Amino acid sequence: MTNVMVDARSVRKRYGSNEVLQGISLTVEQGEVLCIIGPSGSGKSTFLRCLNHLESINGGRIIVNGELMGYRQVGNVLHEMKPSEIARQRQSIGMVFQRFNLFPHMTALENVIEAPIGVSKVFAIDAKKLGQDLLAQVGLAEKADHYPAQLSGGQQQRVAIARALAMKPTLMLFDEPTSALDPELVGDVLDVMKGLAKAGMTMIVVTHEMGFAREVADKVVFIDKGQIVEMGTPKQVLDNPKEARTKAFLNKVL
Amino acid sequence: MAEEEFNSDDVVAVPLRHPWRWVFGGVASALLLGFIWSVYSAKSIQHSIVVQFMLDPRILEGMFVTLWVTVVCMFIATVLATILAIMKLSANPLQRWLATGFIEFFRGTPLLLQIVFWGYLGIIFPNLFVGIPFTNIIFFSGQTSQLIPAILAGIIALSLNEAAYSAEIVRAGILAVDSGQVEAAKSLGMSGGYTMRRIVLPQAMRVIIPPMGNEFIGMLKNTSLLQVIAVAELYTQASTISSANLAQIELLIVSGFWYLVMTTVLGFPQRALERKYGRGFAVVGARSEGRAFKVGKR
Numbered sequence: 001m002t003n004v005m006v007d008a009r010s011v012r013k014r015y016g017s018n019e020v021l022q023g024i025s026l027t028v029e030q031g032e033v034l035c036i037i038g039p040s041g042s043g044k045s046t047f048l049r050c051l052n053h054l055e056s057i058n059g060g061r062i063i064v065n066g067e068l069m070g071y072r073q074v075g076n077v078l079h080e081m082k083p084s085e086i087a088r089q090r091q092s093i094g095m096v097f098q099r100f101n102l103f104p105h106m107t108a109l110e111n112v113i114e115a116p117i118g119v120s121k122v123f124a125i126d127a128k129k130l131g132q133d134l135l136a137q138v139g140l141a142e143k144a145d146h147y148p149a150q151l152s153g154g155q156q157q158r159v160a161i162a163r164a165l166a167m168k169p170t171l172m173l174f175d176e177p178t179s180a181l182d183p184e185l186v187g188d189v190l191d192v193m194k195g196l197a198k199a200g201m202t203m204i205v206v207t208h209e210m211g212f213a214r215e216v217a218d219k220v221v222f223i224d225k226g227q228i229v230e231m232g233t234p235k236q237v238l239d240n241p242k243e244a245r246t247k248a249f250l251n252k253v254l
Numbered sequence: 255m256a257e258e259e260f261n262s263d264d265v266v267a268v269p270l271r272h273p274w275r276w277v278f279g280g281v282a283s284a285l286l287l288g289f290i291w292s293v294y295s296a297k298s299i300q301h302s303i304v305v306q307f308m309l310d311p312r313i314l315e316g317m318f319v320t321l322w323v324t325v326v327c328m329f330i331a332t333v334l335a336t337i338l339a340i341m342k343l344s345a346n347p348l349q350r351w352l353a354t355g356f357i358e359f360f361r362g363t364p365l366l367l368q369i370v371f372w373g374y375l376g377i378i379f380p381n382l383f384v385g386i387p388f389t390n391i392i393f394f395s396g397q398t399s400q401l402i403p404a405i406l407a408g409i410i411a412l413s414l415n416e417a418a419y420s421a422e423i424v425r426a427g428i429l430a431v432d433s434g435q436v437e438a439a440k441s442l443g444m445s446g447g448y449t450m451r452r453i454v455l456p457q458a459m460r461v462i463i464p465p466m467g468n469e470f471i472g473m474l475k476n477t478s479l480l481q482v483i484a485v486a487e488l489y490t491q492a493s494t495i496s497s498a499n500l501a502q503i504e505l506l507i508v509s510g511f512w513y514l515v516m517t518t519v520l521g522f523p524q525r526a527l528e529r530k531y532g533r534g535f536a537v538v539g540a541r542s543e544g545r546a547f548k549v550g551k552r
Contacts, residue, residue, distance in 0.1 A: 054437055083446055091443030101438035105456050105534045115442035118452060147534035160438075167442055 003030040005065060005171055005202045006051065012059030013046055013226075020046050022226040023060065028219070030170075033203045035213035035234075038223040039249060044206045045098075047223070048173050051204065052093045053086050065092060065170060091119065094164030098176040100156040102148040108135060108159045109144040112166045120167065127166075134162040138192050154185030158192055165196075172196065174205040210254060214238055222246045303504040307495060308511070316491030317512055323409060323487060324474045330413040331473075332466070335420030340450065342425055353421065360418035366479055368415055372407035373483030408480040416473055423465045427458030459531040467524040471517045478513075488512060 006028040013021035020043040053070040062069040071078045112131040116122040138158035178186040220237040341353035376398035383395030439449040478489035492509040
């Protein structure tokens with residue numbers, strides 16, 4: 001029996017009258033890597049942000065780890081969760097941002113250990129050990145005392161990955177993690193992500209890196225105008241797309 | 255064309271002359287010297303009195319009061335200002351209105367008026383009590399003039415007024431922090447309060463400290479307004495002395511000198527704070543690159 005990690009059921013999101021997600025349904029199983037591709041403005045980043053409730057949704061349900069995100073259902077009535085409950089739900093979902101969002105006033109190591117110490121109440125000495133191990137895992141052991149502004153974009157993004165991993169998440173969300181990087185720095189970040197995938201981490205990656213999607217993804221989903229156009233293995237979607245819109249998009253980016 | 259090699263520092267040029275700098279420097283020096291001379295030679299200023307009262311115990315006592323009242327007021331004001339700024343940025347409309355109302359009220363009326371108001375509170379409300387409204391239950395009561403002596407009235411007036419101004423400074427600092435910071439904190443499971451305390455405010459401090467240094471200096475000078483409710487700070491002491499010996503100008507010079515000393519000295523802790531909260535940020539116009547980053551312990 002497989003273990004469903006993420007279960008999104010006809011997720012809808014509106015900004016005013018602009019419906020950016022028009023019923024997205026998909027599931028991700030434990031250990032799976034799902035890559036989301038699509039043109040800019042298609043809603044793929046918004047969908048990712050809905051998964052950890054950085055954005056609230058207007059319709060549908062999102063279930064992560066068997067828990068309904070952001071709401072409690074009593075009978076047929078949904079109740080908004082308290083911020084503290086949402087914070088607890090987010091602890092098991094790591095997120096990596098396009099623009100890194102490292103805390104600039106803290107060193108790399110301090111960035112990584114801030115949440116374990118402050119949120120999970122791990123002892124400082126254990127957190128430091130964990131932080132150093134994680135920085136070593138992303139190849140930045142010797143940069144522990146550097147501030148984000150002293151690191152290259154690629155190094156910053158790897159610290160950001162280590163920071164997310166420090167909370168021992170069961171699911172990792174990547175929001176265009178390499179889009180803000182110089183081309184020669186993309187490889188290091190992708191290598192770290194490949195290592196994670198190999199180690200069995202469940203990952204959802206919004207990306208424009210088709211090579212990465214082809215190599216690492218178990219499933220690729222193409223989203224356009226807030227709808228899933230095509231979903232399947234990388235071979236099916238990237239090499240033999242059935243839909244005209246998918247073909248047109250791939251022609252532009254490949 | 256022959257190719258020449260430049261492998262030594264062979265630019266030895268005659269420096270550009272700046273004659274106007276000399277003219278300007280000469281005029282400025284002459285004016286300054288003239289001013290010093292006119293003060294020194296003025297028959298109306300008795301220099302011996304200036305020297306005599308420079309270290310007078312009453313003056314030094316007044317300075318001490320000025321300093322501690324300034325520090326206490328700025329402390330209360332900063333705490334209140336942070337609360338007001340967070341309230342003003344709150345999603346709760348009631349909190350926003352309350353904060354806005356407070357700020358409008360205390361910015362919109364003159365500080366001198368507020369000081370006098372708090373000083374005369376005893377006339378408006380002769381008795382103060384804490385109890386449950388519309389019942390006879392009273393936990394505590396007393397005479398206003400005893401509960402709120404002049405110095406407390408002064409501290410209340412200065413703190414509340416300053417809080418209103420500083421709230422906008424703190425709010426600007428909070429708004430200057432990138433929204434991605436809050437998102438990153440949220441995604442790590444941090445609560446709103448924790449995010450504010452550990453992520454947002456430390457970064458906001460960079461923006462807040464320089465204008466707050468200004469406010470600190472302003473506060474130090476504004477304590478002189480407490481003379482109207484007879485708080486024994488520096489200016490009150492100086493004017494009390496001068497009303498006895500009629501040496502007004504001399505004592506103005508004495509108190510002015512000490513105000514200048516105190517505001518100058520206050521600049522040093524400000525620079526130390528700026529360095530502390532500048533951690534991790536490249537400083538534009540920093541003297542040397544090594545200064546911009548301090549690697550190591552907090």
